[in-house]
Amino acid sequence: xxxxxxxxxxxxxxxxxxxxxxxxxxxxxxxxxxxxxxxxxxxxxxxxxxxxxxxxxxxxxxxxxxxxxxxxxxxxxxxxxxxxxxxxxxxxxxxxxxxxxxxxxxxxxxxxxxxxxxxxxxxxxxxxxxxxxxxxxxxxxxxxxxxxxxxxxxxxxxxxxxxxxxxxxxxxxxxxxxxxxxxxxxxxxxxxxxxxxxxxxxxxxxxxxxxxxxxxxxxxxxxxxxxxxxxxxxxxxxxxxxxxxxxxxxxxxxxxxxxxxxxxxxxxxxxxxxxxxxxxxxxxxxxxxxxxxxxxxxxxxxxxxxxxxxxxxxxxxxx
Amino acid sequence: xxxxxxxxxxxxxxxxxxxxxxxxxxxxxxxxxxxxxxxxxxxxxxxxxxxxxxxxxxxxxxxxxxxxxxxxxxxxxxxxxxxxxxxxxxxxxxxxxxxxxxxxxxxxxxxxxxxxxxxxxxxxxxxxxxxxxxxxxxxxxxxxxxxxxxxxxxxxxxxxxxxxxxxxxxxxxxxxxxxxxxxxxxxxxxxxxxxxxxxxxxxxxxxxxxxxxxxxxxxxxxxxxxxxxxxxxxxxxxxxxxxxxxxxxxxxxxxxxxxxxxxxxxxxxxxxxx
Numbered sequence: 001x002x003x004x005x006x007x008x009x010x011x012x013x014x015x016x017x018x019x020x021x022x023x024x025x026x027x028x029x030x031x032x033x034x035x036x037x038x039x040x041x042x043x044x045x046x047x048x049x050x051x052x053x054x055x056x057x058x059x060x061x062x063x064x065x066x067x068x069x070x071x072x073x074x075x076x077x078x079x080x081x082x083x084x085x086x087x088x089x090x091x092x093x094x095x096x097x098x099x100x101x102x103x104x105x106x107x108x109x110x111x112x113x114x115x116x117x118x119x120x121x122x123x124x125x126x127x128x129x130x131x132x133x134x135x136x137x138x139x140x141x142x143x144x145x146x147x148x149x150x151x152x153x154x155x156x157x158x159x160x161x162x163x164x165x166x167x168x169x170x171x172x173x174x175x176x177x178x179x180x181x182x183x184x185x186x187x188x189x190x191x192x193x194x195x196x197x198x199x200x201x202x203x204x205x206x207x208x209x210x211x212x213x214x215x216x217x218x219x220x221x222x223x224x225x226x227x228x229x230x231x232x233x234x235x236x237x238x239x240x241x242x243x244x245x246x247x248x249x250x251x252x253x254x255x256x257x258x259x260x261x262x263x264x265x266x267x268x269x270x271x272x273x274x275x276x277x278x279x280x281x282x283x284x285x286x287x288x289x290x291x292x293x294x295x296x297x298x299x300x301x302x303x304x305x306x307x308x309x310x311x312x313x314x315x316x317x318x319x
Numbered sequence: 320x321x322x323x324x325x326x327x328x329x330x331x332x333x334x335x336x337x338x339x340x341x342x343x344x345x346x347x348x349x350x351x352x353x354x355x356x357x358x359x360x361x362x363x364x365x366x367x368x369x370x371x372x373x374x375x376x377x378x379x380x381x382x383x384x385x386x387x388x389x390x391x392x393x394x395x396x397x398x399x400x401x402x403x404x405x406x407x408x409x410x411x412x413x414x415x416x417x418x419x420x421x422x423x424x425x426x427x428x429x430x431x432x433x434x435x436x437x438x439x440x441x442x443x444x445x446x447x448x449x450x451x452x453x454x455x456x457x458x459x460x461x462x463x464x465x466x467x468x469x470x471x472x473x474x475x476x477x478x479x480x481x482x483x484x485x486x487x488x489x490x491x492x493x494x495x496x497x498x499x500x501x502x503x504x505x506x507x508x509x510x511x512x513x514x515x516x517x518x519x520x521x522x523x524x525x526x527x528x529x530x531x532x533x534x535x536x537x538x539x540x541x542x543x544x545x546x547x548x549x550x551x552x553x554x555x556x557x558x559x560x561x562x563x564x565x566x567x568x569x570x571x572x573x574x575x576x577x578x579x580x581x582x583x584x585x586x587x588x589x590x591x592x593x
Contacts, residue, residue: 053464133580301437
């Protein structure tokens with residue numbers, strides 16, 4: 001693997017051969033042009049769309065974020081005022097808090113639930129393939145469908161969940177109609193959708209743990225609980241790390257299910273950052289602030305991800 | 320450890336996994352049940368066994384929006400986006416893994432930079448771009464941001480790098496050019512990585528909501544998630560119709576999923592092992 005890498009990555013390997021052959025620049029040029037042709041042939045199909053539909057919008061987003069603009073009248077330069085205004089704004093603080101609550105509620109549920117399912121499916125079990133496929137089904141269902149189905153299940157008056165709660169004499173929350181319960185409703189449905197995804201990642205991690213470790217620990221007289229804490233969890237840490245990084249990146253960008261279930265309501269009680277970006281642009285015509293907010297969110301996600309990658313040495317063990 | 324489990328432990332295990340399966344499957348069943356319950360009986364919530372099942376909700380759905388066209392839109396856009404990402408991604412992967420050119424690392428750095436920027440940073444300027452060129456409300460607008468994905472390039476480049484260089488060299492001696500080496504040697508050998516990229520491209524497009532919401536207004540260019548979201552009324556929602564729409568959008572993807580279930584799950588698991 002390393003040998004191939006060196007040869008493909010290092011252009012100096014082929015150069016000495018050319019120089020000993022004593023080729024002049026004039027004879028080498030046609031070959032270089034030909035190589036350049038191949039480079040363009042292989043790279044342009046991806047480079048052009050990425051440039052036009054990602055890089056250019058990226059730069060213009062930065063540009064827009066320094067202006068006051070309602071998408072129609074001419075842009076007005078405001079420097080960093082959009083950023084400073086947002087950072088001191090009460091609404092900004094609220095939408096970041098809601099996003100944080102979402103992530104803090106969602107991650108433990110999907111991780112614990114996914115781990116339990118993965119541990120169960122890692123046992124000898126009849127119908128394992130069927131169960132795995134069943135748990136994964138919500139993952140391939142779109143967020144909008146999941147949000148609609150759960151909005152119906154969590155309907156306060158005639159939804160199934162409240163009917164069941166009522167039948168056993170428990171209080172029936174107002175879910176997405178109640179400011180207190182709107183975020184929990186979103187968290188619950190999101191966790192339901194992603195449980196299978198986390199399970200598949202963790203199951204792959206569990207299956208890569210060598211059985212010898214368990215055998216050796218058993219010979220040493222350990223019990224199942226000790227083996228779980230001392231072998232399974234530490235050796236599962238690379239998969240755990242992947243789940244946490246991905247969940248945080250996606251979690252901070254939560255939008256679809258919130259937009260469909262609550263539209264940020266009731267009275268802003270479940271508005272999240274991306275929802276605010278959307279509303280600022282398309283409802284209030286404040287595209288400059290929306291762009292600035294998207295960059296603040298991006299910076300936050302980047303910082304959190306970098307911190308995790310830096311910190312992984314402390315708790316992630318690669319076998 | 321596995322064979323010595325006691326009977327109660329085994330029963331508990333089966334109860335747990337079956338309860339899990341019920342929690343995952345029941346909402347889908349409930350969706351189907353609701354969609355065939357007559358509208359009048361919905362006030363107290365549907366019952367498990369529907370007394371007088373009806374397809375009325377599906378008829379209302381057909382009147383409310385061009386649902387077949389929306390379904391075909393979703394499938395066509397997802398397939399097109401997948402094919403395009405496989406072509407552009409594998410070609411770029413070959414370019415980065417096999418060709419030598421100045422500033423290669425800088426160019427690759429640009430690719431990686433686009434990988435890190437989330438869609439919501441791009442949504443506003445992308446929308447303006449489309450508006451400037453009068454491309455809102457077109458299939459092209461839906462497809463544009465998904466023609467190439469840096470994630471795909473990254474994943475496929477790793478796969479191409481793992482293909483032994485000796486194979487290329489042998490083919491070069493036999494007189495094969497880059498195009499022949501790419502199509503007959505590299506592509507067949509990176510099929511697992513292509514499958515993973517295909518799964519993510521298809522699911523990404525099929526589930527995409529924010530971008531269609533921003534750029535599409537007319538029902539005839541909508542995709543399923545967007546079309547479904549418009550079924551919700553401001554004040555009242557006809558849940559039987561919404562659930563009928565949900566069934567229509569679940570069935571195709573469920574069929575794809577059932578056929579390719581192993582590959583899809585393997586593809587997802589593959590990204591987690593690094």
